[in-house]
Amino acid sequence: MQLDPKTVELSKIKQIELLASARPDTVSLAQGIPSFDTPDEVKRFAIRAIEDGRVAKYSLAPGLIELREAIEESLIKDSMHYDSEEEIIVTAGSIEAISATMLALLQSGDEVILFSPSYVSYRQSILLAKAKPVYVPLDEEHEWSINFEALLAALTSNTRVILICNPNNPTGSIFKKDDLLKIAQIAESRNLFVVLDEVYKDFIYDNRTFYSLATESKYRDRVIRVYSFSKAYAMTGWRIGYLHTSKELARRILAVHDGLVTCAPVVSQYAALGALTLPAASWQVYLGEYKARRDLLASYLDKIVGLTYTMPTASYFFFPKINRNVVNNYADSETFALQMLSIAGVATVPGSAFGPSGEDHLRLSFGRDRETISKGMERMMTFFKSHAD
């Protein structure tokens, strides 16, 4: 049997990382991995669970009840009220949560609205469910906000889900409360589901308040919210996250989650329980460092003539635009990113990976330490000097 190469393929980010790993002396600003190690308290929680012999067996499919209760408590602090027993599912990272959700909600031929640009791997999750991603361009001129005219034009009788990454990866922008409420109203009137991926909700660098549709009890029957411990707790390798939604939807998603992974890794569930006991103050230290890294990377971008950018207010990504008129022999963002990798030894993600509106952009991560950022950006500056007028 032959697999159709047009359906599900490895994401561009992972492809770039594979290429980068094969090239000696490469500096990677590609993958969104925090440079920090998992906090010691979190590791200790996991170690204690291993030593106590608690991790060898499966947990219940939705996760350890103790963890779900701790998640419920943490959600209450964010004004979200979900029942730990029936409305919260612990997952193997956020992408498993999203894939399980897509498989549970969609049938062949259904359509999912994806804002463009948005996170690369959503496409794979949608294709896995044999559904079709439909890209709706964001308005770059207005801080990558939602273009409702384009959104309404993209809706068809096959549309089932609107998937929102907020704060948005790769643009580092936050969607406004009014816009999100407008989306909820559209979803209500058209009987659509709204999937919220809020893994970067802790990475906000100014004073604006983050708003989640999951705080609205009115929409709980159609909103599925996804969160991951990967980013805020530097736990990407633990593969642990969760989703919460209404009882009925949770039951449907749980059946798929069970079929995919049985349960999230139990040792990681204990680590997540440890993460939830960390004081809020400890996060401020990390946030301060990320802000300093953002400012450092911006100081380099300011010196590169061929790139223009919007300062990210959230996440840990820049998404600068390549000036076609300035860069010599420019074809597209993918060719350009590959050139920069092979010549300058800097891995970045081509903007086209994030949807059609991402073309002519690059995604740069400032999750890496300052030394790596400086080294990568120095190389990038040199590369631009020799490839731009």
Next chain:
Amino acid sequence: MPTSLVKNIVRVYLGVLARTRVLRSQSYVVVVSGINGKTTTKRAIYDALKDRNCNVFMSEMNYNTDIGLPLTILGLTPPPRKAGEWAIALCKAAMSSLFGKKLPEFLVVEFGIADKGDMNKLLTVVKPNITVVTNTHYSDFNPNTTLDELAHELSVLAAATSTRGLVVLGGDNAYVDALRSATKARTVTFGFEKNNDIVISKTDETVDGTTILINNKEYTVASSGNNHFYAFTAAQLVSDFIFKKIKE
């Protein structure tokens, strides 16, 4: 010195100081234990007492072990991260215990049990005037302890409850009779099953909450899910008992 010995010394030291602070404050203690639903129930009791304008202390998050419980009572959460910080924290613990501000009139704390003997360690820190046992059933958290052993731990708690107090028991499980017979205090069971003293039934669910009947009296609970209905009912029983006591 072996780590386990150091840990034991710290545990006993903190336990004595926390107990001293509670005794000095003469607080009325409500202990919430069981296999799950403890934190939700603790918060519901706290909210119910606050609604009646009581001055209440609630133990933080899931600080419910023989180390975590004293830390929260002594106001030392989050726990120190480094050895040097621990030394300072242990000094602060003594100050808080002996000279610190008295705790409020009501204390609502959580007891977590994972192994045999855990309950006796926790009872050296505080003794309950009122005990709430949410339930006794299987949990992934206690894979090395049998249900019988966990039920025994909970019966130790029931037995330690003040004879003038109350033991509130989640009744929809097989261990309720064993727990009831372990205590000399007044007991009350609650749950959806008809044989409970206080019977809960659901009437209507909307996006704004669920209307439940507790012994035919109607209440609206904001959150959905049975554990919230259990927690709400336990909280009503605790606050009603306390207020009857005050009136007496």
